[in-house]
Amino acid sequence: KPLLLHGTVKDEAGGVVSDAVIDIWHSTPDGRYSGFGGYHGDMPVEYYRGKIRTDSQGRWRVQTTLPAPYQIPNKGPTGALLTMMGSHTWRPAHVHFKIRKDGFEPLTTQYYFEGGEWVDSDCCNGVQPELVMPAAIEQNMQVMVLDFVIEP
Structure with missing residues (x-):
């Protein structure tokens, strides 16, 4: 599905x-x-990874495909620990962002999809309410609108 x-x-x-x-x-x-x-x-290293630059108005835009939830490695110590805690090993679908500009602190974050599978029970407890974006459709595709603020 396009995103x-x-x-x-x-x-x-x-x-x-x-x-x-x-x-x-x-x-x-x-x-x-x-x-x-x-x-x-x-799988080539660059798949589902990219860099873009903001335009003169600070705007950015990219079309990709909707990510899927995934299971973290459940063998070894991480899987054993989560099993002992009574937890599953699933992460909800999300998109990672790192924003950089000379003279500013880098911002690294990730955003999740409202209503997505595992959003309410991320095995890593990484989902915070402010990081869950509402479902929206534009141009017949799912859309995520994000306005980032970076600090000097």
Whole structure:
């Protein structure tokens, strides 16, 4: 399913931050990540990863595909610990962002999808209410609108 991501980057005073670099990465539609040698076969490292820059108005926009929930490795100590705690090993679908601009502190975050599977019971307890974005449709695709604020 297609996913449209767009928004702005501003400073704390509400000023436009142009030419900021936004790294974006997320799982594949079947819940895998590129760049983890040995775990996902020969999937190229750059799959479902990219960098874009904000325009002169601090705007950014990218079209990708909807990520899927995925199971963290459930063998070994992490799986054993979660099992002892009575927890499952599933993460909800989410998209990672890292925003960088000279003169500003980098911002690294991730956002989840309202109503998504495992959002209410993330095995890593990473889901915070302010990181769950409402379901919206634009141009016949799911959309996530994010306005980032970065600090000097």
